Amino acid sequence: MLNEVIRTTLVEFGDRVRGFAPNVVAMLVVLLVGTLAAGAVRFALAFLLPRLGVDRFAERSGLGDVARRAGLTRQPSRTISLAAAWVVLAVFFLLAVAALDVRVAVDLVSRAFAWLPHLLVAVALLLAGGLVAGFARRSVLIGAVNAGLPSARLLSSGAHAALFVLFAAMALEEVGLGQRVVLTAFAISFGGVVLALALAFGLAGKEIARESLERLLRRRGPEDEDGLKHL
């Protein structure tokens, strides 16, 4: 009787292993193909992108700056090729998990694929935020220096931080990470910062505020103008 039970159990286990083995083999094959495909994509992009002027474009547009600030010190073309290879590998990994045909794994894969567009939009938002914030920082800095404002760096850093935080909040909302918490935290902290700056400027820097407003509002008298004609 005991022998019969053990034998039946082993047979059933053997049947299950035999039934499941093709899935495991399929998973391994998909992973192998994925690794090869990721390597091929990385190699091809690392070869093509520099020749298409991607590095030059990244420097001109400020994307290179954004990447360096995020700690990505490689050339943009190498970063892109590496990221693309990881994306390919991740997709094949999900396919490999799906090949196991386990209910949990299938659910995981479908949820991951449903979430992927949001992730891509969030990444795009972060990149755009980095670009816009970087552009604004430099514009404010140059404009403030040309206007002779003593706090040019502070102003430009403030503009940069405000814009980047705004885009980061949008990105987090897109991927659904603590939507309400993020939005509320952003609204409170942004409002708080603006209020604090206004109070600080009005109280501690009231002389500067008065002079700035006077400069802005009053008509320039002859004593303010240079006799220079630049053209």
Next chain:
Amino acid sequence: MSGVLLDPRVAERVSELGTAELVVGIPSFNNAPTIGHVVRAVAAGLTKHFPGRRAVIVNSDGGSGDGTAEVVAAADFGAPEAILVSHPVDPVYKLVTPYHGMPGKGSALRTIFAIAERLGAHACAVVDSDLRSITPQWIELLLGPQVEHGFDYVAPLYLRHKYDGTITNSIVYPLTRSLYGRDVRQPIGGEFGFSGRLASHYLRRPVWETEVARFGIDIWMTTTAVADGFRVCQSFLGAKIHDPKDPGADLAAMLVQVVSAVFDLMETYHERWATVQGAEAVPLFGFPHGVGLEPVSVNVTRMLGIFAQGVRDLGDPWERALAPGTLSDVAALAAADDRGFCFPDPLWVRVVHDFALAYRRGVLPREQLLRSLVPLYLGRTASFVLATAESRAEEVEAAIQALADEFVRQKADLCDRWR
């Protein structure tokens, strides 16, 4: 034909007129207080100095709301006795036309070129509509070189204070002279003369949908005439007094417009200027004379403050724009005290050349790049003011010529790096 769309009534009037030997254009926008005087001076100049020639005055207006066009239409200059001539004269005709295309002086001039071409004009001139110092002799000086001597382009030479035209004197003049090898002292004057042949050439250049239509037309016309091999000369017009511009006009915007026009032209005409060596004078008409130097208030401390702040805060854009050696030399200048401050000619030339190369490579958005030039320009201008505080006009001119020669000396290096 040029393809320029003329207002139907204007096109009909041009057809009625048939031909004209001389055309004088007056671009305008809300210049009712001054344009009447300009039109009368032009008409007097045409009648007095070119009495036997059929002439047309064209007012190309940008949609003025202050009655500018009505003032031109009402201007009466038919009586020759009013301008003290005793011989019979041909009447001077008037055309008032709106211009089409992007708003700006360039579009206004395009319409004038098109009308000149349709009329088959031999010689043309353009004068600004806000002039207060224009005299009939200006018309002789702007049209005479084409009519009498076969020149194609007449650049104006004005009597100016030593501190006037600092962008022209420190960037536009010396750079243009070194690049194209012709010594046109004021390449961005508002008045100029040109032949009918050159007007047709201008019309066919593919620039009328670009920034040239809005601003930068003056330097574009001068550079095109020089670089494309037309016969160029200068005419001394005396002092130029015009309505004050907007006092709040932004220096940075002005610098961006002018310098971007010059740098764009460097790109267009690279093949031409790369082979030019040295610089030669161009013929001068008129009778140059000196000017008394009235004291002019210049806030050197403010300029040097902005320069020092630029050195302190603009490391990022300047690192992208300037060569490492140039950047370190510029940074070293900030250590000097205000009275001893000196921005040497060779360093300034390197700065301008570095910015031209950075503009070409697109290391930064172009407007940001050129706006970051402002503190350097103010530093250079402060240095110039300090160095020439006690100088007479001739000494100041000699200093400007020395800078222009330095641009020529460093041109070979620019050519090497441009490739």
